[in-house]
Every structure is written in C-alpha cells, then in structure tokens.
Amino acid sequence: MLEANFARDLATLHESVIVPLRHSTVIDDPVRRDAFIKEVFYNYEELRELNGALLHDLVTRQQEYKGGCVPGIGDILLKHFLNFKPFELYCAHMAMSVFFIDREIKVNKILEEFLDTQADDLRRHTIKHYLYSPSQRLTRYPLTLETIIETTDVNDPDYVRLKECNELSKCMASKANALANQLKRRVEIWEIHQCLEEEKGGYYNDLLCLTDSDRRLYHQGIVKRADNEQSHIRLLLFDHVLLMLKLKKGLPTGECQVWKKPIPLKMLFVEESRDFPLRGSSESLASLNSLGLRKRSSKTNGESLTSLTLHYMGRNGGVYRVTCAQPSEQEQWITEIENAKNLLQAKAHKHNLLTIRSKDDECFPLVATPDTRGCAHGKVQCSISFDDKKGQQKIIVGTTTGVYFKAIGHKNVRRVLACEDTTQLGIIGFHENRILLVLANKQLTAYPLETLDSPFNMKPPERLVQVIDRNIHFFKIGNCYGKDILIYKTRKSNGSRLTALKPQRLVELTKHSLTAALSSRKNSYFKDYKEFSISADVKDIVFAEHRLIVCFDHGYRVIDINNVKNPSDGLMPSEADLQSYGLRDLGSLRLLRVYNFRGKRLLCFNRFAMYIGAVDEVSRLHHHFVNVSHSLLWEWEGTPEDILFQEPYIIGVSQQFLEIWNIYTRELMDILVGDQLRVTNYGDASGLDPSIHLCMNYPEKPELQNIFSLRCH
Structure with a gap:
C-alpha cells in the first residue's frame, strides 16, 4: 500500500x-x-x-x-x-x-x-x-x-x-x-x-565569487553591535572572507544588506584570540596603526567573555566590535576563525604558491648595537645577485653607507664602494664582460664587475669607475629591437629628459680593453642612442617589445624607440568609468606601473588594479576612435608603494605587508606581514636574477635587516 x-x-x-x-x-x-x-x-x-x-x-x-x-x-x-x-x-x-x-x-x-x-x-x-x-x-x-x-x-x-x-x-x-x-x-x-544580487549592481557577488563550486561556508551566527544592541549583525565565515550583513528592519527574515566591506581572512585578526599581534609584542604603536590594528581596548570581565573585536588590517580596514549571546559563542567564533585561517594557509602551501629564500638576515645591521658587535652598514636600499667565475652565488647590496659584496651562505661582508645613498644597482653584459651600474647620490657610474669582485684586484675603485651622468633619478635596463639598452631619467624644468645608451660590443671586449675603457675619462663603454623629453615627471619605464611604456602619476605614453618624436597617450579610464565601480575620492590616485598582458594593458594604481583594452595607439594617432573596454580587477588592501608582476600574480608592496593577487581568479592569494618592507630589486634585463628582492626590518630586533628573494609559481 x-x-x-x-x-x-x-x-x-x-x-x-x-x-x-x-x-x-x-x-x-x-x-x-x-x-x-x-x-x-x-x-x-x-x-x-x-x-x-x-x-x-x-x-x-x-x-x-x-x-x-x-x-x-x-x-x-x-x-x-x-x-x-x-x-x-x-x-x-x-x-x-x-x-x-x-x-x-x-x-x-x-x-x-x-x-x-x-x-x-x-x-x-x-x-x-x-x-x-x-x-x-x-x-x-x-x-x-x-x-x-x-x-x-x-x-x-x-x-x-x-x-x-x-x-x-x-x-x-x-x-x-x-x-x-x-x-x-x-x-x-x-x-x-x-x-547580495542587488547590492551595488552585483559588485559584492563579483568580489566574493560565492557561486564557485569549491566555495565553503564554515560558520555563521547572529551577533549584536557593541555600540547599538538594537542592531543585529549576521556573521558568515567563508573559506576566504568574513562577511558581515545587517538585518533589514521590516523585511522578511533573511533579507539583509552588507554592513561593512567583506574582510579577507588574510587581513583579519581577532583581538580576543591567542595570536593577536598586539599580545605581548614589542612593535611600535605607529607601526601597528599602519597595519590597521589598534590598541587593545579596556573591557569589564563580563564584556571580555562575550565581546568579539574584529580588526581589519590595511587601508580599507577598521575595528568592529560585536557582542555574542554567550561566552561559548565567543569561543566558538575564535576557534572557527583560527581554523579557517589555518586551512587557507595550508591551501597556499599545498599549491606551492611562493618560494622565499633569505639572502641575508644578520650581516647588514641598520645601526651599531652590542648584538651587532658595533657594526652598522646603514639602511639597505637595493640589491642584486650574480654568480662569480667559480659559480659561487653572491649578492651585491647597496645601502646608505656604500656598496657591499657578500657570498650567499657566508658571513663575510666586503665593502667595495664607499658611496653614500646608493639607491639602485644593475648588471648589463655577459660572461667576463659584465658591467655593474651604481646609482648613488644621483650619479650613475659603471664598474667592471669581475674586476671589482676579484680578490686579486689591487686598483682602487676610483681608477675603475666611469661616470655616465649626474642628476639621475633612476635607470632601466631592457631589450628593444633585439638590442640591450640602458635608459635613464634626468629632470628638466618642464618635465623629464630620457637618455638611451647602447653598450658597445660587450662580448668582444677583453678584460684588459674593458678595464682600459672604463678607466678612460671618456664614456667609451656606452654610445649615445636616443635622447628625448616628456612633459611630465616620469616615474617608471617599461620595456614592451619594440616600445617603451613611460609612466607618470596620472597617465602614460607609448613610445617607439625608433620614432621618439611621435609618442602616443596611453589609454586611461575616465572618472565616470571609475565611479561606475563605486570608486570615490580619486584626488590621491597615482599610476604606479603599466604592464602588457595578453592583448590588454594592466594598469596598476596605488588604490586598485584594472584591465583596459589595448587599442593600437597608431590608430588613435590617426583619429580612429573606438570603444575601449575596461574591467576593475580589485582594490588593494593596503597602499602599495610599488607593484610587481610575476604571471599569474600581481604583488602590491606596502611598508607593512605584501598582498599577492591572482590575475586570473582575481583572488587575494596570500598576505606576507613585515616591517619597513621595500623592494630592493625587481629582476634585470640579462635574466641573471629574475627573482624579486625585498628587505624588511625585524619587529623584535629593528636594528637587523632581512634581505630575501621572492619567486611566485
């Protein structure tokens, strides 16, 4: 039946x-x-x-x-x-x-x-x-x-x-x-x-990717705002973010809207948890404030058992205090968040996202202390690696007190140049004809690398140096039309002057002729190639096949190195385009870097990264106007001072953390927290050192500096 x-x-x-x-x-x-x-x-x-x-x-x-x-x-x-x-x-x-x-x-x-x-x-x-x-x-x-x-x-x-x-x-x-x-x-x-479908035209759904098949919801619950107990907040802990929704009044159960911007788990700290950074830390308050973390607030015993203080690290962050109904709920939230963060970290390690290798973490003390045996090498500002004749990997480090050579894995440090404020290093050439370029005190000089590195060299550096130019802000080494090029920037009253030089038949020079050339007062190692001006303060130059992408704060120009008199303005989003993504207060917006990527331009601003359709600038010169597509990738969690690209990852470098984003999935893959983080090298044209070099100070021992390489997979 x-x-x-x-x-x-x-x-x-x-x-x-x-x-x-x-x-x-x-x-x-x-x-x-x-x-x-x-x-x-x-x-x-x-x-x-x-x-x-x-x-x-x-x-x-x-x-x-x-x-x-x-x-x-x-x-x-x-x-x-x-x-x-x-x-x-x-x-x-x-x-x-x-x-x-x-x-x-x-x-x-x-x-x-x-x-x-x-x-x-x-x-x-x-x-x-x-x-x-x-x-x-x-x-x-x-x-x-x-x-x-x-x-x-x-x-x-x-x-x-x-x-x-x-x-x-x-x-x-x-x-x-x-x-x-x-x-x-x-x-x-x-x-x-x-x-969330109706929130900002589906903006949050695009950001959260909730429809992904592998998305997980670990825990959820209703809490109250600490500053308004009549306001109920629904917390949802996903495998990648903590979402905070405010329940709408007068609407059916379940109807809600986003209360605060979703917090990526990498950027989330719970004040009541055991791993909260302020617990017994010796870091300075100013440093922690830049992380978006605040001083621990005073609470009564009853509050401490039920309150949950969520710290959102970074530029977009804040401190959000909510109250749980029972102490057991508070403890469960702390445990669930810790477990979710651990699972996310394990996932990153499983995929072998990064390779981090320390180049040196004890030989370059910032200031002299008893722990450093009275040594002080100044602030590390640049570095580059190379292999010597015997295959030994070495690192060259530029600081505020000079240029130092050191073999990787050894403690002996040798100062080879006593120049102040070394801001950039580069290597050009191959085999025994490599040239070390040093920018110090805005003076660009060149040295024979092998001669400078040799323990048998008896000549002082001043007999080996060749001064290329003065009042230089930065230089770039790259390849254009199959030729190695050194290009550097000097300031002029109404903008910037860019000078391009070509090395002269590097591989044919013998050691003797190379040393003789560098010892000459005449710049015989490089020959003039191009010189042109840009009516803007140039911040960066990118080699893009047969063209140069010259970046400045509010735009960029694309220049054919063989036709420098006809530069074209690069494609940029309009203010209306940016406002359509909910971006406001654009007065402080600066363009840091531009990359070519699969037929599109990747524009990296100090607040966000976006694609813009790469239309051939030649057609624009002939007034062939077209509709240009654009797409916001993400907003940075911090305020990056530099942005690096190693496909498929974009890395934003702020002073207190690195944020690593996947350009395909638009997902924040990892956060590396440090103190006084700075880029000391971002590859070179010769391919001798394709990894990224960075430096950071130790929070527990701020007198020590750790130089390390980062390579994404």
Whole structure:
C-alpha cells in the first residue's frame, strides 16, 4: 500500500506538473526551462523506474498467494535496495530543488499562477509535498522494516534477509542525510548570493565569487553591535572572507544588506584570540596603526567573555566590535576563525604558491648595537645577485653607507664602494664582460664587475669607475629591437629628459680593453642612442617589445624607440568609468606601473588594479576612435608603494605587508606581514636574477635587516 501511494505521488508529479510545464511557456526560454526542470526535479524519472519495478515484484508476489498470507518479501527488497543509489542522490539534492523553485517563483509570477491552476490535480497539496515525498519514503523504510521484523519468527528464512534490508535502508538514509547537509550549506551560500544580487549592481557577488563550486561556508551566527544592541549583525565565515550583513528592519527574515566591506581572512585578526599581534609584542604603536590594528581596548570581565573585536588590517580596514549571546559563542567564533585561517594557509602551501629564500638576515645591521658587535652598514636600499667565475652565488647590496659584496651562505661582508645613498644597482653584459651600474647620490657610474669582485684586484675603485651622468633619478635596463639598452631619467624644468645608451660590443671586449675603457675619462663603454623629453615627471619605464611604456602619476605614453618624436597617450579610464565601480575620492590616485598582458594593458594604481583594452595607439594617432573596454580587477588592501608582476600574480608592496593577487581568479592569494618592507630589486634585463628582492626590518630586533628573494609559481 505504501509503495502504491508513493507511485501515485510520482505519477501525479509527472503528469500534472512536469509534462504541462515542459510544453508551456511559463518559462519563455526553452533552454532555461529544461535546465529548471532538471534542477528542480533532478532524477525523478529514475525513482519512477525503481519504484515501478519494486511495486511490480511486490504485487506479483502477492498475486501468487491470491490474497493469502505472503510468506516473505525480504528477497525482493534486498534485490531492489541494492540499486537504490538514485534515492540517495535525489534526497541529497532536495534542498537545492526547493531553493531553485522558490527563487523562480519570486521573480516569475506566471509560474506561481501555473501551480495554482494545477491545485486540483495535485489533490490540494503544494508542489513541495511531492518534492519531499521520496525523502519521506526513504526515511520510512527502516520504521516499516522494524515493524515487519518484530512480527517475523527469528527462525524464519526471511528474518535474516529482512535484517539485512533494514541495515541497507538505514545506511541509505544516513548517506542521503550526510550529502543533504553538504548541499544545505551550498544552498545557504546560494541564498546569500541572491541576497547580495542587488547590492551595488552585483559588485559584492563579483568580489566574493560565492557561486564557485569549491566555495565553503564554515560558520555563521547572529551577533549584536557593541555600540547599538538594537542592531543585529549576521556573521558568515567563508573559506576566504568574513562577511558581515545587517538585518533589514521590516523585511522578511533573511533579507539583509552588507554592513561593512567583506574582510579577507588574510587581513583579519581577532583581538580576543591567542595570536593577536598586539599580545605581548614589542612593535611600535605607529607601526601597528599602519597595519590597521589598534590598541587593545579596556573591557569589564563580563564584556571580555562575550565581546568579539574584529580588526581589519590595511587601508580599507577598521575595528568592529560585536557582542555574542554567550561566552561559548565567543569561543566558538575564535576557534572557527583560527581554523579557517589555518586551512587557507595550508591551501597556499599545498599549491606551492611562493618560494622565499633569505639572502641575508644578520650581516647588514641598520645601526651599531652590542648584538651587532658595533657594526652598522646603514639602511639597505637595493640589491642584486650574480654568480662569480667559480659559480659561487653572491649578492651585491647597496645601502646608505656604500656598496657591499657578500657570498650567499657566508658571513663575510666586503665593502667595495664607499658611496653614500646608493639607491639602485644593475648588471648589463655577459660572461667576463659584465658591467655593474651604481646609482648613488644621483650619479650613475659603471664598474667592471669581475674586476671589482676579484680578490686579486689591487686598483682602487676610483681608477675603475666611469661616470655616465649626474642628476639621475633612476635607470632601466631592457631589450628593444633585439638590442640591450640602458635608459635613464634626468629632470628638466618642464618635465623629464630620457637618455638611451647602447653598450658597445660587450662580448668582444677583453678584460684588459674593458678595464682600459672604463678607466678612460671618456664614456667609451656606452654610445649615445636616443635622447628625448616628456612633459611630465616620469616615474617608471617599461620595456614592451619594440616600445617603451613611460609612466607618470596620472597617465602614460607609448613610445617607439625608433620614432621618439611621435609618442602616443596611453589609454586611461575616465572618472565616470571609475565611479561606475563605486570608486570615490580619486584626488590621491597615482599610476604606479603599466604592464602588457595578453592583448590588454594592466594598469596598476596605488588604490586598485584594472584591465583596459589595448587599442593600437597608431590608430588613435590617426583619429580612429573606438570603444575601449575596461574591467576593475580589485582594490588593494593596503597602499602599495610599488607593484610587481610575476604571471599569474600581481604583488602590491606596502611598508607593512605584501598582498599577492591572482590575475586570473582575481583572488587575494596570500598576505606576507613585515616591517619597513621595500623592494630592493625587481629582476634585470640579462635574466641573471629574475627573482624579486625585498628587505624588511625585524619587529623584535629593528636594528637587523632581512634581505630575501621572492619567486611566485
């Protein structure tokens, strides 16, 4: 009788809902209509087939005994239960079915009217009654079987089969329940996605990527604002962010809006947790304030047991205090957040995101102290690595007191140049003809690297140096039209002067002629190539195939090195474009770097990064105007002073942390916290040292500086 009722429910669902719906225009688009039927009713056809086969065998067995007592059905049940996997899958998917039909009814009143017209055929039941029917049937099997087992003699051959069927039915129900719980979390995420759909034109959904298949919701709950107990906040802890939603007044339960900007887990610290940075730390308050962390607030004993103080590190951050209902809730939130952060860190390590190698962490003390044996080498400002003739890897370090050579893994440091305020180092050339370029006190000089590095060199540096130019702000080494080029910037009254030099047949120079050339007062090592002016204060130069991308604060120009008289203005977003992304207060906006990437320009500002469609600037010179596409990638969590690119990652370097973003997924992959972080080298044209060099001070021992390399995978 129970199987017959279930079969009738499935038949009613098929004949009164699914078939009419499939042949109607309730959902106009036929592709979307078929997808809706598949999502809501899932694998119901398999259930009809399984139920029909079971019911047929049960009826056949009953007819064999012509209304008499049936001796057993255990063999029939066992045969069919072994094929009931589709029931588990349907029951697990049921929460998704209900979500999809509720969502469609909310936006499609025609569907609601259609279901009302089918009410008589549905025997006055709602559509959800029929959606839940298979799940209820699966959970009733153990109850029904236990009743039959109680009335069956233990010596009856069917007793063992019935017991086995009962275990199978319990196992099916348990598996279905476990799968359903997983999908319920998925449905909760979809509901949150739907709730945020109207916020800023879906901006938060684009940012949070809640529809990703691997997105996880670890924990959620309702708390109160500490400064307004009438305001309730829904906290949702995902695998990548903490989302804070304010419940809307006067609206149905579940309706909410974003209270504060979502906090990436990498940027989140809980004041009450054991790993909060201010707990017993010796860092300065000013340094911590720049991290977005504040001094620990004083609380009463009662407050400390229930309050939760969330610190959002970085430029976009703040401190948000909420109150939990019970001390146990506070402890659970602390534990869940710590676990989520640990899982995120483990994921980064699993994917081998970064390789970090210390070049030196003790040989370059900033100031003289007893721990540094009275040594002080000044602030590290630049560095570069190279391999000497014997294959030993060495590092050259420029500081405020000079230029130093050091073998990696050894403690001996040798000062080779006593120049103050060394801001940039570079190497050009190959083999024994490599040239070390040093920018110190705005004077650019060149030295023979091998000669300078040799322990047998008896000549003082002043006999090896060749002065290239003075009043130089920075230089770049790159390749254009297959030629190595040194280009440097000097200031002029109305902008910048850029001078490009070409090295003279480096590989053909012998050691003797190279030293003689550098000892000459004449600049015989480089020859003039191009010189041109830009009516702006140039901040960076990027080599892009046959062109130079010259960046300044509020734009960039693209220059063909063989046609420097006709530069073209680079494509830039308008203020209206930026405001369409919700960006305001653009007065302090500065363009730091521009990169070419897969047919687009990657514009890296001090507040955000974005794509802009790369239109050939030649067409713009001839007034062929086109619509230019643009897309905001992300807003920086900090205020980067430099931005580096190692595909597929973009790295924003602020003084207190590095933020590493994936250019494909637009996801914040990692945060590396430090103190006085600065870039000391970003690759070179020769490819001798393609890694990124950075330097940081130790918070516990600020007199020590750690020079390390960073390479993304």
